[in-house]
Amino acid sequence: MRRWSLAGRLFLGQLAFILCVSGGIAWGLYQQAEENTYEETGERMLAVAGTVAASDTVRAAAGAFPDGQVSGDSALQDYAQEVMAGVGVDFVTIMDTDRTRLTHRNPEQIGKPYIGSVDQALAGESFTETYTGTLGPSVRAITPVRDDAGNVTALVAAGITVDRVGIARDARLPELFAIDAAALAVGALASYLLSRYLRRVTYGLGPAELAHMFTFYDSALHSVREGLLLHNNRGELVLYNDEAAALLGLPARGAGPEVPELPDLPGPLASLLRTGRDAHEEVHLTGERILVVNQSDAVSPGPHGRRFGIVTTLRDCTDVESLTGELASMRTLADALSAQAHEHANRVHTLVSLIELGRSEEALRFATADLEQSQHLNDEVLAGVEEPAVTALLMGKAAQARERGIDLEITVAAAGGRFSGGGVEPVELVTIIGNLLDNAFDAAAGLVTLSLGSADGALLIAVEDDGPGVDSDVLEHIFEQGFSTKQLPEGRTASGRGIGLALVRQAVNRLSGRIQVLPGHGACFRVDIPLPSTEAAPAGGRP
Structure with a gap:
């Protein structure tokens, strides 16, 4: 079975509609043509009858009898014959007021009564009618003949048979049908062009296929x-x-x-x-x-x-970013171990060289001082921070700071002297502290300070560096994604820049916290995060 497209179905429907409309138009035009033909014929017959009734020949013949009775006269018959031949009508009948015919196309009908209505004419009014007489159905006009005093002395009937009226009507039909055919052709062409457009935009699909496609696509879109x-x-x-x-x-x-x-x-x-x-x-x-x-x-x-x-x-990718944050903390720890291994290798080489040079006392002092310095930082971080993810992050950041020649100072001012995170998700803390420290390392001249604490039911984090600080004209843009004041290395593009502080602000917003840029010698960022009521710590030191 052939599958009909939406465009094809619409074309057939429109074509059927246009055929019906054009058929109705043709019938209406035919009826109008017939009506107009009858009206025009009636008006023409009125003009002919009025002209004959006003002629001197007819009026003189009617006025020749004082009693108003007009007798048959061959002169009237000849006159009527001339009028019929001249104007192309089928009959011109001049009659007495008692209906007696004085003229007729068929001379045998002269003297016999006229067949048709005459009452209006006798009352002095001209009128038209369609009536069946001796010549068959005809369209006729009846007009009174008046004398100088205005009295009706005779009647004139002029008419043409219905067959001849039909011929006149039919003569108009080709023009009317041509108009109807042109309208049909224009409508069919417009319908065809519309169907081609619909076929193009619907790719030749049928209504059922379009409905199924919409249902499937809509379901897929929302799933x-x-x-x-x-x-x-x-x-x-x-x-x-x-x-x-x-x-x-x-x-x-x-x-x-x-x-x-x-x-x-x-x-x-x-x-x-x-x-x-x-x-x-x-x-x-x-x-x-x-x-x-x-x-x-x-x-x-x-x-x-x-x-x-x-x-x-x-x-x-919010959840993916959370996993990425955990992975970043692990990578930071791995970087810290790598940096420590690199530092350890350098120190071992130094110790070996001192021993080879016979300077064992200096080698001992060097090893002791290095051990005390490393152990002090590790002990400080381990003793002050309870959250393992934050501890690992700070160990790695400390190693990075040493590699870059930056002093990283970490202070903890929390209840009990230990920073537990107060129930805040470790991933969020890693995102906030890690990105703030990275930003500070890039801007610092040699010193970065990290303060962790809790007070008044809020977790407090502050990172400060001794760099050039933040200009006041960029404060309102500094947390926008893509905004950065860092200089790009030669050959590098700006893709991926200006996202660190934007991530910090997003994490702070998720925790319903607040981030501020405080005035100072360098840049100082302070984050306040409200703690859950069950985790709210008593007031302690303020970083």
């Missing part, structure tokens, strides 16, 4: 675990799925306006969606989420595909 946004060429949001609504705070499907406006988004992400540029695996931050964004044009299939808009996919 995928990635957010999907569709914008048209004017930049308007036309479609999104449930995951995109959850990631960007849009109304759920079936709630709110048909095409809602995008909510306030961070600058880089808002700029990406507004400009519609291509993007591949770009990382963007929202209030509480880390999103990987891909964006490209929506183009129809084919070598000359038409651009319909922009497709944007959003992948939530």
Whole structure:
């Protein structure tokens, strides 16, 4: 069985409709042509009858009899014959007021009574009618003949048979049918062009296939675990799925306006969606989420595909970032062990060289001093920080600081003298402390101070360096994704820069905390994180 496309079905339906409409138009035109022909014929007969009634010949013949009775006269018959031949009517009958015919096309009918209505004419009014007389059905006009005093002295009837009226009507039909055929052709052509357009835009699919496709695509759209946004060429949001609504705070499907406006988004992400540029695996931050964004044009299939808009996919990597934070702490610890191994190798070489030179006392003092310094820092970190992930992070950062020639001072001012994290997720603490320390290492001239503590039911973290500090004109932008004051090495691009402090702010926002940039010689960042009520520590020292 042949499968009919939506365009084909619509074309057949429109063609049938156009045929019905054109048939109705043809019938209406035919009826109108017939009506107009009868009206025009009646008016023509009125003119002929009026002209004959006003002629001097007829009036003189009617006025020749004082009693108003007109007798048959061959002169009238000849006159009537001339009029019939001259104007092309079938009969001109002049009659007495008692219906007696004085003239007729058939001379044998002269003297016999006229067949038809005369009452209006006798009353002095001209009129038309369709009536069956001796010549058959005819369209006729009856007009009174008046004398100088205005009295009706005779009557004149002029008519043409219905057969001849039909011939006149039929003469108009080709023109009317030509108009109807032209309308039919124009309608069929317009329907064909519309069906071709629909076939092109629907790819020749039928209604059932389109319904199934919509159902499948809609189900797939809302079941995928990635957010999907569709914008048209004017930049308007036309479609999104449930995951995109959850990631960007849009109304759920079936709630709110048909095409809602995008909510306030961070600058880089808002700029990406507004400009519609291509993007591949770009990382963007929202209030509480880390999103990987891909964006490209929506183009129809084919070598000359038409651009319909922009497709944007959003992948939530917040959980992945949490695992990445744990992995980063492990890598930091591994880097610390690597740095310690490197430092240990240098010290061992130094000790071996001193021993080979016979300077054993200096070698002993060098080894003792190095051991005391390393042990002091390790003991300080282990004694002051209870959270293992933070401990590992600080051990690694201490090793990195030594490699870069930076003094890292760690102070703990918490209840009991130990920093436990107060129930805050270790991954969040690693993200905040690690990125703040990395930022401080890049800016420091030689000293970085980390203060950890708790007070008034809040966890306090402060990182300060002795670098140039933060200019006041960049304070409002320093936590924006992509913003950075660091100089790029030659040959490097800005991809991936300006994300550390943005991640810190995002983590602080997730914990309902606050981050501040405090005035000082260098840069000083302070983070206040409210503790759960069950974990709130008593007031202690303030870093």
